[in-house]
Amino acid sequence: MADSGRISLAGVRYLAGRWLAGELVQVALHDGLVEISHRGVLVATHASRHRPGTQPAIRRTPVARPPRPATSGMTVTVTRIADPGGTVSFAGTGDYAGWAYRRQQVQVSLVGDTVQLAVAGRVIKVHPIRHDRAKEHGAFATPNGRPRRRGPSVA
Secondary structure: OOOOOEEEEOOEEEEOOHHHOOOOOEEEEEOOEEEEEEOOEEEEEEEOOOOOOOOOOOOOOOOOOOOOEOOOOOOOEEEEEOOOOOEEEEOOEEEEOOHHHOOOEEEEEEEOOEEEEEEOOEEEEEEEOOOOHHHHHHHHHOOOOOOOOOOOOOO
């Protein structure tokens, strides 16, 4: 489902609800009605807007790609902590990991001409390299990022 909360069925778009954006929904056709359910709960009903006499094809099983394993071998991996917006800083450039990964440790690897972001050994994003390649040495020199500031010591 798109970020707008709409689905497409045989070329016709129906509103399921913005709160369902990115969620898996089930669609059923009954007596000229399109019924949209989420986890077994009916969330929207629309009159079918397909031409009379035509029955749109519905894919019964969702197609989900399995997560890619992280690339291993000759790549060098460094660990960074995503900022509150979900962005990881590497070699002076921010690469978006995602809102779900904010303030978490993210492994950053260079694979070919891409920056690969992984969490717990699972690739979450792959971006083309946008940083200055001359800054990579400094980024790899601190594999765990900048040391965290400690509070003032009490004597």
